Amino acid sequence: MRPTVPKLINILVPVKRSIDYAVKIRIASDGKGVDTNVKHSMNPFDEIAVEEAIRLRERVPKSVTSITALSIGPAKSVDTIRTALAMGADSGIHITVPDNTVVEPISVARAIKAVIEKRAGGADKVDLVIMGKQAIDDDSGTTGGMLAGMLNWGQACFASKLDVADGGKTSVTREIDGGLEKLEGQLPLIVTTDLRLNEPRYASLPNIMKAKKKKIETLKPEDLGLDFAARLETISVSEPPKRQGGGKVENVEELVAKMKEAGVLLGASGVNGDLRPRSTGGWGGKQGALTVQQCTRPIVVHWHS
Amino acid sequence: MLSKLLRPARSLPSRAIYARSFSTSPIARGVQEITRPAIDTPLSLWNFTEEENMIRETVAKFAQDVIAPRMRDMDEREEMDPEIIKGLFDNGFMGIETPTELDGAGCSFTSAIIAVEELAKVDASVAVLCDVHNTLVNTVLRLYGSEAIQQKWLPGLATNTVGSFCLSEPNAGSDAFGLQTTAKKDSDGGYILNGSKSWISNSAEADTFLVFANVDPSKGYKGITCFVMSKDMGVQIAKREKKLGIRSSSTCVLSFDDVKIPKENIVGEIGKGYKIAIEILNEGRIGIAAQMVGIAQGAFDHAVTYAYQRKQFGKYIGDFQKMGHDFAEAAIKIEAARLLTYNAARLKEEGRPFTQEAAMAKWYASTIAGEVTGAAIEWAGGVGFTRDLPLEKYWRDSKIGAIYEGTSNIQLETIAKLLRKQYIS
Ligand SMILES: Cc1cc2nc3c(=O)[nH]c(=O)nc-3n(C[C@H](O)[C@H](O)[C@H](O)COP(=O)(O)OP(=O)(O)OC[C@H]3O[C@@H](n4cnc5c(N)ncnc54)[C@H](O)[C@@H]3O)c2cc1C
Numbered sequence: 008m009r010p011t012v013p014k015l016i017n018i019l020v021p022v023k024r025s026i027d028y029a030v031k032i033r034i035a036s037d038g039k040g041v042d043t044n045v046k047h048s049m050n051p052f053d054e055i056a057v058e059e060a061i062r063l064r065e066r067v068p069k070s071v072t073s074i075t076a077l078s079i080g081p082a083k084s085v086d087t088i089r090t091a092l093a094m095g096a097d098s099g100i101h102i103t104v105p106d107n108t109v110v111e112p113i114s115v116a117r118a119i120k121a122v123i124e125k126r127a128g129g130a131d132k133v134d135l136v137i138m139g140k141q142a143i144d145d146d147s148g149t150t151g152g153m154l155a156g157m158l159n160w161g162q163a164c165f166a167s168k169l170d171v172a173d174g175g176k177t178s179v180t181r182e183i184d185g186g187l188e189k190l191e192g193q194l195p196l197i198v199t200t201d202l203r204l205n206e207p208r209y210a211s212l213p214n215i216m217k218a219k220k221k222k223i224e225t226l227k228p229e230d231l232g233l234d235f236a237a238r239l240e241t242i243s244v245s246e247p248p249k250r251q252g253g254g255k256v257e258n259v260e261e262l263v264a265k266m267k268e269a270g271v272l273l274g275a276s277g278v279n280g281d282l283r284p285r286s287t288g289g290w291g292g293k294q295g296a297l298t299v300q301q302c303t304r305p306i307v308v309h310w311h312s
Numbered sequence: 313m314l315s316k317l318l319r320p321a322r323s324l325p326s327r328a329i330y331a332r333s334f335s336t337s338p339i340a341r342g343v344q345e346i347t348r349p350a351i352d353t354p355l356s357l358w359n360f361t362e363e364e365n366m367i368r369e370t371v372a373k374f375a376q377d378v379i380a381p382r383m384r385d386m387d388e389r390e391e392m393d394p395e396i397i398k399g400l401f402d403n404g405f406m407g408i409e410t411p412t413e414l415d416g417a418g419c420s421f422t423s424a425i426i427a428v429e430e431l432a433k434v435d436a437s438v439a440v441l442c443d444v445h446n447t448l449v450n451t452v453l454r455l456y457g458s459e460a461i462q463q464k465w466l467p468g469l470a471t472n473t474v475g476s477f478c479l480s481e482p483n484a485g486s487d488a489f490g491l492q493t494t495a496k497k498d499s500d501g502g503y504i505l506n507g508s509k510s511w512i513s514n515s516a517e518a519d520t521f522l523v524f525a526n527v528d529p530s531k532g533y534k535g536i537t538c539f540v541m542s543k544d545m546g547v548q549i550a551k552r553e554k555k556l557g558i559r560s561s562s563t564c565v566l567s568f569d570d571v572k573i574p575k576e577n578i579v580g581e582i583g584k585g586y587k588i589a590i591e592i593l594n595e596g597r598i599g600i601a602a603q604m605v606g607i608a609q610g611a612f613d614h615a616v617t618y619a620y621q622r623k624q625f626g627k628y629i630g631d632f633q634k635m636g637h638d639f640a641e642a643a644i645k646i647e648a649a650r651l652l653t654y655n656a657a658r659l660k661e662e663g664r665p666f667t668q669e670a671a672m673a674k675w676y677a678s679t680i681a682g683e684v685t686g687a688a689i690e691w692a693g694g695v696g697f698t699r700d701l702p703l704e705k706y707w708r709d710s711k712i713g714a715i716y717e718g719t720s721n722i723q724l725e726t727i728a729k730l731l732r733k734q735y736i737s
Contacts, residue, residue: 212404
């Protein structure tokens with residue numbers, strides 16, 4: 008059911024400039040981070056968040072008063088904000104930090120909270136925060152939850168569907184193991200986006216040109232009374248162990264044969280080579296227990312020898 | 313979306329603000345001599361406006377997500393997927409320089425060049441569709457069309473109607489102004505078109521056609537006039553060519569039998585069609601140069617990535633010194649072609665002479681596109697020769713660069729003539 012006369016809401020979408028998802032990650036020479044001298048772009052989950060905000064507006068005309076993109080990061084983060092504006096956000100806020108500053112999730116949550124509090128009571132008070140469930144660089148996945156806690160707002164994380172109805176009643180669908188979970192809540196709310204919420208649009212050429220004229224407010228952490236001093240120290244960053252071997256099998260029988268050959272089936276407690284084919288899909292293995300699912304297409308399996 | 317997350321890396325130029333100032337006082341000697349103004353802070357050619365960088369990014373993304381999965385199949389079927397054409401329109405790639413008031417994007421010429429380059433990295437057929445539509449069809453109407461013509465035709469061309477540029481004929485290729493299509497004055501003041509056109513890009517998908525015809529063959533090329541028309545006025549597709557490369561881009565023979573055209577459809581002045589064609593092809597060549605740069609870079613990216621995955625004699629084939637040096641030489645050629653192309657584009661944008669630079673860019677870029685794509689096949693060995701990798705396609709596609717919008721000989725001819733003017737006393 009689509010809402011008829013929705014409440015006019017202001018949406019805040021935090022967007023992070025992160026290493027582009029297509030870049031091959033390399034460990035930095037000091038072993039305490041990764042090489043950041045590579046292509047960056049908007050964190051893909053944040054792209055989904057921007058897209059969702061725009062879709063809420065498009066779904067019901069005049070339902071959304073404003074969409075603000077907020078980024079905390081070095082000077083170059085302005086590119087990320089500009090991308091959000093070119094997708095369809097109305098204005099941006101940039102909280103600047105020096106290059107290579109690590110802003111921890113708790114600091115990010117505090118910064119977003121500060122922006123929201125600054126606007127509280129005004130015409131542009133924030134009703135809904137749509138944000139990525141995680142950033143693909145540090146994979147913390149904690150900012151949304153912390154922010155909700157700090158603000159004492161409701162939260163709906165990992166949304167695969169979002170609807171805001173008249174009066175601010177909001178429903179969120181989440182993908183959980185084995186099915187879907189539907190949550191209902193009241194604005195104000197924090198929603199974090201899962202991969203399947205939508206497919207973000209491209210910033211079209213006319214919109215790129217329009218974005219040039221949209222306003223970006225630049226703030227320093229001090230302007231909001233914030234201190235981004237790090238609380239954690241990274242001791243070391245290392246590559247995962249190299250995968251050995253690997254190959255392609257055509258069907259389950261061949262897979263089973265290969266696994267027996269590699270010795271991964273023998274001695275797996277409780278399984279004893281008893282492979283139970285299941286419905287469709289790929290295959291999954293857990294320590295000591297193995298599930299093989301029937302597959303109609305060739306499947307790729309990697310194993311440690 | 314997941315597949316998007318797994319895309320291979322692309323390198324993009326660093327972002328910087330493009331700002332130029334230059335003196336306009338010409339250096340006396342030579343018609344084509346480019347003034348070389350002194351400026352306080354000269355910038356490299358790797359400088360783009362923020363919008364240009366975003367355009368590059370958005371086109372590259374579109375090419376990876378939407379075109380890459382389809383390009384192989386389109387090449388085999390020799391057909392353009394309508395979804396791609398729709399995507400080009402929806403994202404504003406078909407009205408790049410068209411003013412926003414006429415539903416275009418209102419971007420710079422260099423933006424169009426960047427878009428063509430990025431599309432060609434993935435599929436040269438889509439690139440030429442976009443290139444011809446923007447740099448020839450839209451630009452002719454924008455620069456030479458009356459207010460009424462612009463209002464009538466440009467919004468459609470920016471949002472849903474593909475355009476074709478119809479100059480060449482069976483007996484008029486390099487010698488384009490020997491064209492034989494006639495436009496005879498009708499009793500009601502309009503014109504009646506008769507003749508045929510050859511090798512017309514986009515014509516299977518197009519609905520808007522710019523047609524060059526002679527209103528008075530006794531005047532020779534000074535009778536050539538440009539007309540704009542829609543398909544339903546009587547454009548017939550006589551034959552669709554089967555080609556070596558850019559196979560999903562349609563190339564057809566068109567015929568016109570007593571096609572009535574109202575006089576309002578004349579673009580520019582009667583008898584000035586030759587001028588329009590010369591001027592438009594001058595800048596169009598920069599687009600073809602960009603297409604060739606994209607082809608070379610696309611093949612290079614695929615082949616070099618492969619070379620660092622394939623092992624022989626216990627090491628990556630890319631790690632053999634001769635291979636590394638091959639890559640280096642190819643990279644130099646691509647960089648040189650790209651800089652010639654960007655420089656010609658900026659000269660054009662700055663309103664300075666660029667004919668010679670555009671001809672140089674097109675000649676050089678199409679030459680090295682052939683070399684680099686050919687080498688790329690060899691770098692990948694047997695796999696490079698098969699259709700498992702797109703390298704053979706890049707190589708086939710590269711060949712067209714030396715033929716359309718003036719063959720390589722014609723580019724050399726243009727450059728040589730300008731040099732002669734400069735040196736003859
Ligand atoms: C795929 C494709 C798409 C095309 N798209 C379009 C389009 O959209 N619109 C359009 O109008 N045309 C289009 N063309 C036509 C294209 O522009 C012509 O093919 C081109 O101009 C060459 O003309 P030609 O084929 O008649 O070759 P010719 O002129 O016959 O040339 C043959 C050879 O003779 C050489 N030659 C000719 N004259 C000279 C000279 N004076 N000095 C030295 N060498 C010379 C040429 O360099 C070439 O090597 C397209 C062609 C192709 C193949």
